[in-house]
Amino acid sequence: MEGWKELLYNVAFWVLTVLTVGSGVYVALSKNIVRTGFSLLLTFFGVAGLYALLEADFVAALQLLIYVGGILVLFLFAVMLTHKITDVNLSNESSSQGGPFFAVFVLWIFLVYVILATKWPDAPKFGRQATVEEIGRGLMGKWLLPFEVVSLLLLVALIGAAYLARPLAVKVIEPLGSKKA
Amino acid sequence: MNRHRLPTSFAVLLLLALAASAAGQQAGLASGTSSGTSLPFGIEIPEELFKYGFPIALCLVVLGVVAGLAGFFTWVERKVAGHMQHRCGPNRVGLPPIFGLNKWKLFNSTGLGQFMADGIKLLTKEDIVPTQADPILFRFAPYLTFIGSFPVFAVFAYTVMPGGGPAASTNLNIGLLYIMAVSSLVVIGLLMAGWSSGNKWALFGGLRAAAQIISYEIPIGMAFLSIVMIVGSLNLYDIVEAQRGGLHHWFIFNLKEVGPFGIVAFLIYYVASLAEVNRTPFDIPEAESELVSGYHTEYSGMRWGCFFIAEYANMLAVSFIATTMFLGGWHEPGLWAVFHAMGLTDDVAPSGWIGTAIGVGMFTAKGVFLIFVQIWLRWTLPRYRVDQLMYLCWKVLLPFAFANLLAIAVWNAVVAHWGEISAAFFS
Numbered sequence: 001m002e003g004w005k006e007l008l009y010n011v012a013f014w015v016l017t018v019l020t021v022g023s024g025v026y027v028a029l030s031k032n033i034v035r036t037g038f039s040l041l042l043t044f045f046g047v048a049g050l051y052a053l054l055e056a057d058f059v060a061a062l063q064l065l066i067y068v069g070g071i072l073v074l075f076l077f078a079v080m081l082t083h084k085i086t087d088v089n090l091s092n093e094s095s096s097q098g099g100p101f102f103a104v105f106v107l108w109i110f111l112v113y114v115i116l117a118t119k120w121p122d123a124p125k126f127g128r129q130a131t132v133e134e135i136g137r138g139l140m141g142k143w144l145l146p147f148e149v150v151s152l153l154l155l156v157a158l159i160g161a162a163y164l165a166r167p168l169a170v171k172v173i174e175p176l177g178s179k180k181a
Numbered sequence: 182m183n184r185h186r187l188p189t190s191f192a193v194l195l196l197l198a199l200a201a202s203a204a205g206q207q208a209g210l211a212s213g214t215s216s217g218t219s220l221p222f223g224i225e226i227p228e229e230l231f232k233y234g235f236p237i238a239l240c241l242v243v244l245g246v247v248a249g250l251a252g253f254f255t256w257v258e259r260k261v262a263g264h265m266q267h268r269c270g271p272n273r274v275g276l277p278p279i280f281g282l283n284k285w286k287l288f289n290s291t292g293l294g295q296f297m298a299d300g301i302k303l304l305t306k307e308d309i310v311p312t313q314a315d316p317i318l319f320r321f322a323p324y325l326t327f328i329g330s331f332p333v334f335a336v337f338a339y340t341v342m343p344g345g346g347p348a349a350s351t352n353l354n355i356g357l358l359y360i361m362a363v364s365s366l367v368v369i370g371l372l373m374a375g376w377s378s379g380n381k382w383a384l385f386g387g388l389r390a391a392a393q394i395i396s397y398e399i400p401i402g403m404a405f406l407s408i409v410m411i412v413g414s415l416n417l418y419d420i421v422e423a424q425r426g427g428l429h430h431w432f433i434f435n436l437k438e439v440g441p442f443g444i445v446a447f448l449i450y451y452v453a454s455l456a457e458v459n460r461t462p463f464d465i466p467e468a469e470s471e472l473v474s475g476y477h478t479e480y481s482g483m484r485w486g487c488f489f490i491a492e493y494a495n496m497l498a499v500s501f502i503a504t505t506m507f508l509g510g511w512h513e514p515g516l517w518a519v520f521h522a523m524g525l526t527d528d529v530a531p532s533g534w535i536g537t538a539i540g541v542g543m544f545t546a547k548g549v550f551l552i553f554v555q556i557w558l559r560w561t562l563p564r565y566r567v568d569q570l571m572y573l574c575w576k577v578l579l580p581f582a583f584a585n586l587l588a589i590a591v592w593n594a595v596v597a598h599w600g601e602i603s604a605a606f607f608s
Contacts, residue, residue: 034376038318041369061355061362069365073395076372080388132355132415 013053020046037076044068058131243334251493252296258556260292265560271295306482313379314479322374323480323487329366330491333498336360336417337505356417357405360502361398364457367495368394371466371476374488378479386475389567390459390466396574397456403582404450407589408506411438421510431509440592445585447507449578451551454499456570458492461559465567500551501544508547511540 023042030036044067051060139147256271263270271292310319336356353359368391375387409415411432412423424431432439433447456463467475477488504510565573595602 032315034315035318038369038373057353057355058358061358064362064365065358068369069362069395069398073365073368073372073391076369076376077388077391080372080376080384132358 016049251490303486308482315377318377323484326370326491327487330494332363357415375476382472386466397453400453400578400582404446424509428514433507458495462562500548504547511544
């Protein structure tokens with residue numbers, strides 16, 4: 001019984017990992033920006049699957065809900081509504097190779113060090129606890145103040161976005177020195 | 182002759198079913214607590230085969246049932262439309278002459294075989310990819326839409342009957358959140374179809390569909406929240422259990438806990454769910470008079486069929502959600518008391534097979550009725566304009582949903598503490 005579970009778990013883990021990393025590499029390297037956007041779907045989906053494998057069902061659902069349902073849709077809207085977006089010269093063609101590579105290499109060393117040095121909590125692999133109630137109690141109890149602050153921040157951002165996007169029925173203020181086309 | 186890729190699509194679906202069931206098992210999403218290994222008729226199967234084979238079989242069964250129901254509802258839609266427009270609708274194609282079914286008038290002269298004929302037609306049509314289309318995304322988009330409309334049914338496999346479903350189905354603790362999450366995959370599929378067609382109508386259709394769906398998710402979330410607040414659980418099974426006890430305990434009519442606001446929440450959910458599945462009066466993504474047929478303008482053959490099945494599967498899904506949340510799920514409207522009075526208490530216990538049959542029948546009947554209402558509305562109402570649609574969502578439904586949420590909270594608190602309140606103020 002455990003052997004089967006172990007096998008399926010490992011298969012699921014590696015499939016999800018290859019999906020996440022592969023589509024992430026495609027996002028970084030592709031020159032077609034729309035396909036890049038859609039490839040992000042697989043990345044987010046793979047990450048959600050990894051959360052699900054880690055027994056974090058609430059986080060997995062939220063990953064799908066927020067990243068796929070919200071952020072990715074906004075990305076795609078922005079990409080699709082931009083005029084002639086497919087003609088834009090993407091930066092990953094024109095950037096220099098040495099400096100970024102060095103910076104990323106240093107970051108990689110640092111990350112590997114952190115991963116190896118951290119003592120990770122040893123969660124039960126196949127145990128199932130409900131995470132939702134605990135999260136709810138945490139948000140309404142110990143972490144109430146940060147939660148409220150974050151919601152206030154989001155409200156401010158929302159009002160700001162609505163203000164910026166309002167129809168400009170009044171006179172448009174031109175920046176100094178700019179000519180009206 | 183025809184270049185459709187039927188084997189590919191089936192392979193994709195099968196792989197997805199396998200992956201979903203494996204991930205579900207391993208993520209602990211499947212309940213799998215009871216290890217029943219004996220089927221009826223004395224068939225014994227090895228436990229491991231049962232444990233890992235059954236979820237996969239269940240996936241395939243759900244796939245088959247939902248896709249078959251989708252086909253059936255295309256027939257219902259055409260018949261209802263025919264009657265409303267004073268014409269016959271399909272009335273020639275009967276069922277094939279197997280089991281002697283074609284001798285019955287119902288199966289012979291009502292056009293019931295029409296959807297099968299349509300399906301065969303779609304399967305054998307040529308699969309056209311326009312030269313301006315993005316070939317990979319164009320081919321993948323119907324599958325994504327199709328796939329995205331099915332995970333919702335994983336939770337209904339458990340919620341559909343009293344006492345829980347088969348041991349391998351999912352009693353998901355975060356059921357409602359899961360539904361909200363997986364339904365967002367459809368949006369990406371529609372956007373992908375719209376963009377990859379290389380056609381401005383399709384692009385507009387896709388963008389409209391996505392904007393509409395993500396906007397109307399908010400009133401739906403608020404309507405859900407008012408019920409979740411009362412029940413105190415996101416688990417669909419718990420929500421159905423909380424409505425036990427007859428018609429006046431269903432959240433649409435439950436005066437004690439949600440007051441008269443339950444029906445408001447239900448109406449908000451129902452209107453928003455019509456928009457969520459792009460049905461009339463909110464079918465502007467495929468408004469024929471403006472956009473030919475929106476995001477699936479360029480599709481032909483079975484790829485178009487995938488969109489079609491996905492649309493009807495989504496209709497079924499939102500109807501099942503409404504049934505679960507507001508119409509009492511598998512609870513019957515007080516028939517229980519009648520059976521009790523007749524002394525039929527033994528066989529009709531919720532765990533008995535009659536109780537299960539009644540439960541499944543009730544759940545299905547309510548869902549099918551709601552689909553009938555969707556069809557009815559489609560052939561009755563004109564279509565909204567795109568700005569009217571957004572106005573309705575953001576300036577009508579959303580404020581009402583917020584106010585309703587608050588009203589339910591206040592009502593529930595007042596009713597629950599009525600004794601103390603009346604003691605404090607009126608004594």
